[in-house]
Every structure is written in structure tokens, then in C-alpha cells.
Amino acid sequence: MKNRYDELRRSSWSMPEGKQKLLVLEEMIRIADRYMTEEDAYNARTSYFAAAAEAGTQERMITAFAWCLAKYDQSPGSYSQHEIMWYYKWVIGMIWRFPVFRLEQIEAVFEDFKRRCIEYGYSLRTYYHKRSVYLLSRGLTQEATECYKQWRTASRDALADCRACEQNAFGHYLFSANQLKRGMQAVKPILDGKMVCRSIPQATYSEVMVPLLKLKQYEEAVAVGKKAFRTIKGPQFIEEQGVFLEFFTVTDLPKAVKIYNETIRYGLEYKPSWERFNYLLSVRLFLQEWHRKKRRKKLVEDGRVTLDWLEQEIASLADAFNRRNGDDYMLAYMTDKETHMSRMIEAFQQRVE
Known part of the structure; x- marks a missing residue:
């Protein structure tokens, strides 16, 4: 079976990101688990992490990472400490995006990551970065602001993103905070x-x-x-593609149609998550404007993706997050997004006229 494993590994190197590559890597994991060493099974999963994230299936990466973390803890001298912590920072940026994970689980993961940073000698800069974004997603502005300040002042180290990516992350946080x-x-x-x-x-x-x-x-x-x-393609960017959809709904509706037709299949395939919730909000804003202008052209999935269907899906996801978080913040989040969208459409149209 090692020959089959090596054949799959070689083929995966030249494959584009997507479902087919995931299937290849998942077969590698099954072979390694059954016929090869624990180290082979560990390495197969670390190869799988990025592919799962790129394919928009972050929940699979979290499952594979949990297996690796358990093996690392059993034999820390056998595996790279930096590698496990690098992927751990991905996990703390992902786990809260799925309402299936309880608050206690999310907090335990953040605290475990923080404990390991201190124990292994890493700065808490990455911890504060990821936690500030998570807190802001729950509308906990004061707590998020405090984490943001600690993120900015903590020292950079080997766990930090590159300076350009981190500068972009500063902007993302401030835009999300409406600053x-x-x-x-x-x-x-x-x-x-x-x-x-x-x-x-x-x-x-x-x-x-x-x-x-x-x-x-x-x-x-x-x-x-x-x-x-x-510039941004693929299911891993579904939330960003929602932003493009909103932007062109305001500025260039034919381009918005193109983006919708190219991306809606990703939104339909996504597991219930923060990304799916935000993307469907963007789709609803687009369809409201589309129908307001009484367009007759057929859209992809127009028999399935209706305003009534969107209302149900969005309400279900909002309820899942609210029940998980123990509040009703998602209602205020949706209202704010819709209000800003209406204002932008009105203001941009007045400028054009």
C-alpha cells in the first residue's frame, strides 16, 4: 500500500485545490491509518489542512487537526512544535464560525492555545488577534477593543502573519468595527x-x-x-465574494449578476457557518435589488434560491448563532447591514443621476 500512498502523494502536488484533491488526500489518510506508521498518518493530515481550508471545508480541517494535536501531546518530541502551533492559530480563527460548537468549547480552545503560547515561549499577539475578531463577531465591542489594543502592543514572533497580511488584518478589524x-x-x-x-x-x-x-x-x-x-476565486473566499456581490449590486448590477451566477453553488454547498450566513445576506440584498428593478433574466438556481428560501435559511442561521451565544445580536447585525446597503444604493444612484 505504500506504493499507492506515494502515488497519491505525488499526484496531489500538481492538483488544483478543490474536491478532487481532498478525495486524494483523504485516501492517503485512510491508507496511512491502516497500513503505515503514526508519523505517516500525522504527515498526511498536515498535508490535508491547507487543502481542506482552500476547498471551503474548514470543519474537516478542525477534525483532522484535533487528531494531530492529540498525537502531538502524546509524543511532543516526535513532531514540530511550531508546525502544530501554526495550524492551531488557523483553528482558533475557524472554530467560532460554526454554530455547532458550544461557547464552552470555543473558550476552552482559546484558553488552551493561550496556555500553549505561554508554555512554549510564544507571544500572545496571535491569540489577541484571533480573539478580537471572534469577540467582535458577537457584538462584544468593549471586550474586542481591549483585545485589539493588546494585539497591537504584543511583540511579533514566529507565529505572527507577515507584516502585509497583519496590516490588512488591522484594517479588516477596524472596518468590521465600523471605524x-x-x-x-x-x-x-x-x-x-x-x-x-x-x-x-x-x-x-x-x-x-x-x-x-x-x-x-x-x-x-x-x-x-x-x-x-x-482577483479572488474559489469556495474559501465565499464571504469575500459576498462583499463583491454587495459592491456591484450598488455600482454595476450586471457584474453582480455574473458574480452571483459564479458563486451561488459555493454558498449552497457550505456547511452552516459564519461565511454562509454572511454570503446569503449578500445574496438577499442582491436579489431584493434585482427584483425591485423587475429583471426578467433567469439566474442560476433561481428555482431554489428565492427570497422566501433565503429568509428561512438566514433566519435559521441567525437563530443558531443567537442560541449558541445566548443573545439576539445577529438581529442587530442584519439590520445594520441592510440599513447601510439601502443608504449606499440610494446615495450612489443620486450621484449617477
């Missing part, structure tokens, strides 16, 4: 070309499009939108 001008200041070095990496500035464009519209900087928003169009 639009501060967010634009944070990403200015990126937009000025002073900070770049493999994913920056491309990822930054999707961050600033809607804030620019909210700030009524329409020319800048449209210019960035043109740059951003087609």
Missing part, C-alpha cells in the same frame, strides 16, 4: 504599494470597496472595484 476612517488609514501603506506579499494587495481590495462607498468616496471605490474584480 471606517481608521481602517482606511491602516491599509493606506498597502494601497500605496509599500506593503505587499503573495495575497496583498489583492485581498485588501475586497476590504476597502464597501467602506469607500460608505464614506461616499465613489470614484475611489469604483476604481478599486475594477482592480479587485476577478
Whole structure:
């Protein structure tokens, strides 16, 4: 079976991200578990982490990571400490996005990550980064702000993202907190070309499009939108694609149609999650505008994805998060998003007229 394992591994190296690659890696894991060493099974799963995330199946990565973490704890000298912590930071950024995980589980994971950072000699910068985003998603603004301050002041180390990605993350946090001008200041070095990496500035464009519209900087928003169009592809970017859908619903409805038709299958396949919730909110805003203008063109999945269906799906996800979190914050979150969208459409149309 080792020959089959090696054959699968070699083929996976040249495969594009997606379901087929996941199937190959999952077969490798099954072979390693049954016929090979624990180290082989561990390494097969670490190869699987990024592929699962890229395919938009983060829940599979969390399951595979839990297996690896248990093996690491049983024999820490056999595996890379930095590697397990690097992937652990992915997990604490993912786990709260699934309402199936209880608050006690999420808090336990964050605390375990924090404990390990201290024990292994890492800075808490990554911990505060991930926790600030999580707290903000629950509407806990004061607690999130405190974590954000600690994130900014904690020392950088080997667990931190590259400086360009982290600068983009500062902007993302501030935009999510509706601190639009501060967010634009944070990403200015990126937009000025002073900070770049493999994913920056491309990822930054999707961050600033809607804030620019909210700030009524329409020319800048449209210019960035043109740059951003087609830069982000694949199911792992479904939430960002929702942002594109909202932006072009305001500025260029035919492009919004194109994005909807290209991405709706991802949204339908996604497990109940924060990404699915936000994407479907964007789809609802798009369809409301589409129907308001009485368009007759058929859309992909238009027999299934109706406003009534969206209302039910969105309400179900909002209820799942509210029950998990013990509050009704998601209702305020949805209302705020819809209000901003209506204002942007009205203001942009007045500018055009």
C-alpha cells in the first residue's frame, strides 16, 4: 500500500485545490491509518489542512487537526512544535464560525492555545488577534477593543502573519468595527504599494470597496472595484465574494449578476457557518435589488434560491448563532447591514443621476 500512498502523494502536488484533491488526500489518510506508521498518518493530515481550508471545508480541517494535536501531546518530541502551533492559530480563527460548537468549547480552545503560547515561549499577539475578531463577531465591542489594543502592543514572533497580511488584518478589524476612517488609514501603506506579499494587495481590495462607498468616496471605490474584480476565486473566499456581490449590486448590477451566477453553488454547498450566513445576506440584498428593478433574466438556481428560501435559511442561521451565544445580536447585525446597503444604493444612484 505504500506504493499507492506515494502515488497519491505525488499526484496531489500538481492538483488544483478543490474536491478532487481532498478525495486524494483523504485516501492517503485512510491508507496511512491502516497500513503505515503514526508519523505517516500525522504527515498526511498536515498535508490535508491547507487543502481542506482552500476547498471551503474548514470543519474537516478542525477534525483532522484535533487528531494531530492529540498525537502531538502524546509524543511532543516526535513532531514540530511550531508546525502544530501554526495550524492551531488557523483553528482558533475557524472554530467560532460554526454554530455547532458550544461557547464552552470555543473558550476552552482559546484558553488552551493561550496556555500553549505561554508554555512554549510564544507571544500572545496571535491569540489577541484571533480573539478580537471572534469577540467582535458577537457584538462584544468593549471586550474586542481591549483585545485589539493588546494585539497591537504584543511583540511579533514566529507565529505572527507577515507584516502585509497583519496590516490588512488591522484594517479588516477596524472596518468590521465600523471605524471606517481608521481602517482606511491602516491599509493606506498597502494601497500605496509599500506593503505587499503573495495575497496583498489583492485581498485588501475586497476590504476597502464597501467602506469607500460608505464614506461616499465613489470614484475611489469604483476604481478599486475594477482592480479587485476577478482577483479572488474559489469556495474559501465565499464571504469575500459576498462583499463583491454587495459592491456591484450598488455600482454595476450586471457584474453582480455574473458574480452571483459564479458563486451561488459555493454558498449552497457550505456547511452552516459564519461565511454562509454572511454570503446569503449578500445574496438577499442582491436579489431584493434585482427584483425591485423587475429583471426578467433567469439566474442560476433561481428555482431554489428565492427570497422566501433565503429568509428561512438566514433566519435559521441567525437563530443558531443567537442560541449558541445566548443573545439576539445577529438581529442587530442584519439590520445594520441592510440599513447601510439601502443608504449606499440610494446615495450612489443620486450621484449617477
